[in-house]
Amino acid sequence: MDMQHGAGQTGDLPWEGLLSQGQALTFRRGQTLIYKDHSPYGVFVILRGRVELTGGTEECEHEEIKRIPQGDVVGLHSVLNGTHSCCDVVAAEDCRTIFISKTLLLQYASAC
Secondary structure: OEOOOOEEEHHHOOOHHHHHHOEEEEEOOOOEEEOOOOOOOEEEEEEEOOEEEEOOOOOOOOOOOEEEOOOEEEOHHHHHHOOOOOOEEEEOOOEEEEEEEHHHHHHHHHHO
């Protein structure tokens, strides 16, 4: 898992229980999932499509665009560390996601 940038494969954690409790969301190309410098409300599991991490700060080294493929999780680093997002996460193409709230994720983590 790329903990520096909050992206990782869903195989890194037992996500199945969380996915069934998450909220299905669809984003059109160009829509923003996560805004730079905002506190995280949760994570997004990319089920279909791809997102890009853009406009990063020196802290997260996203001066250039980084593409995140389907199957990855974005926002995890910020949620677990209580930090603001260091870059924007934008749909590079139409995306289908599952949003897992910070509250649900932390409850699940403490129960494991």
